Amino acid sequence: MSARERVVLITGTSSGIGLATAVTAARAGFTTVATMREPARAGALRKAARRAGVTLDVRRLDVTEPASVAGCLDDVARTYGRLDAVVNNAGVANSDPTLEMSTDAALRANLEVNFFGVVAVSRAAMPLLRAAGGRLVTVGSVHGVVGQPFNEAYCAAKFAVEGFMEALAPVAAAHGVRVSVVVPGFVPDTSFGIFPDVNRRTLHTASGPYAPTFAAYMDRIAGQGWESAGRPAQEVAEVVVRTLSEECPPFRVPTNRWASEYLAAKLADRDGSAVQRLARTWLGRPDTPSENGS
Numbered sequence: 619m620s621a622r623e624r625v626v627l628i629t630g631t632s633s634g635i636g637l638a639t640a641v642t643a644a645r646a647g648f649t650t651v652a653t654m655r656e657p658a659r660a661g662a663l664r665k666a667a668r669r670a671g672v673t674l675d676v677r678r679l680d681v682t683e684p685a686s687v688a689g690c691l692d693d694v695a696r697t698y699g700r701l702d703a704v705v706n707n708a709g710v711a712n713s714d715p716t717l718e719m720s721t722d723a724a725l726r727a728n729l730e731v732n733f734f735g736v737v738a739v740s741r742a743a744m745p746l747l748r749a750a751g752g753r754l755v756t757v758g759s760v761h762g763v764v765g766q767p768f769n770e771a772y773c774a775a776k777f778a779v780e781g782f783m784e785a786l787a788p789v790a791a792a793h794g795v796r797v798s799v800v801v802p803g804f805v806p807d808t809s810f811g812i813f814p815d816v817n818r819r820t821l822h823t824a825s826g827p828y829a830p831t832f833a834a835y836m837d838r839i840a841g842q843g844w845e846s847a848g849r850p851a852q853e854v855a856e857v858v859v860r861t862l863s864e865e866c867p868p869f870r871v872p873t874n875r876w877a878s879e880y881l882a883a884k885l886a887d888r889d890g891s892a893v894q895r896l897a898r899t900w901l902g903r904p905d906t907p908s909e910n911g912s
């Protein structure tokens with residue numbers, strides 16, 4: 619079946635990777651249902667679609683509201699009679715510096731969008747995807763494979779998504795649905811992690827006894843030029859759309875060479891010491907004894 623006849627639903631398309639993916643999918647010929655929790659915020663998406671000369675079907679979907687998820691999927695089924703692919707893209711960052719300084723409520727709020735939201739949309743879509751022999755693609759993160767200091771809640775949610783989808787993939791494949799997780803590294807040209815009241819100073823204050831370690835980490839990552847290692851949202855969008863179109867996409871799809879090499883280091887790290895060693899250098903403590911005394 620050509621892309622032109624296929625219907626894809628994407629979550630979180632008001633900005634960033636979701637916006638770029640919606641326009642890229644439509645340009646590739648997919649009938650694209652671009653969802654967002656607040657359609658009044660569709661201005662940037664509509665402008666990008668106009669510029670690209672494509673049409674999008676913009677609908678409301680809040681991944682944390684069961685009625686919104688069910689209602690949107692039912693409406694799509696009524697309108698098109700089919701759904702060939704879902705892109706779980708909606709996600710939120712974490713603004714708490716670390717475990718002791720965070721709360722259960724903040725951890726749960728993060729998991730609500732980044733994990734349970736993904737599960738809810740996937741569950742609601744699965745009957746349609748099975749009927750179509752479709753695709754379920756989720757935007758993960760390198761931080762769903764490698765833990766990032768001072769980002770526990772987000773890492774927990776993205777690790778959960780990886781595990782969930784890895785377990786689901788062979789079962790879904792047996793019923794004709796291909797499941798993949800697309801894994802970007804740092805993507806700076808999005809709204810991700812922008813909290814108007816949060817900056818290095820407020821985070822430092824909120825870090826309590828961890829403040830010196832937090833400061834060392836921030837200095838280290840600034841010194842390593844992570845900003846310049848960032849890749850554009852459009853690159854991720856193109857990988858997502860390729861994953862929707864390839865006959866046999868792999869389960870895990872890093873979006874560039876840096877992400878691929880980063881994952882490779884973790885996946886070869888059987889007892890976890892290599893990642894611990896690396897993370898300790900980010901904190902300015904390369905020689906902290908490891909758990910096995912080395």
Ligand SMILES: NC(=O)c1ccc[n+]([C@@H]2O[C@H](COP(=O)([O-])OP(=O)(O)OC[C@H]3O[C@@H](n4cnc5c(N)ncnc54)[C@H](OP(=O)(O)O)[C@@H]3O)[C@@H](O)[C@H]2O)c1
Nearest residue numbers: 630632633634635680681707708709759804805808809810
């Ligand atoms: N940027 C990075 O460095 C990076 C790296 C790796 C992976 N990722 C992943 O990429 C995905 C997209 O993030 P992004 O970087 O493009 O950031 P973004 O510009 O902030 O986009 C996130 C999108 O998710 C939406 N969203 C948040 N809560 C929602 C909810 N309850 N229901 C529906 N939509 C909701 C946001 O909508 P509103 O406009 O309504 O808030 C927004 O459209 C996320 O899954 C993120 O974890 C990002």
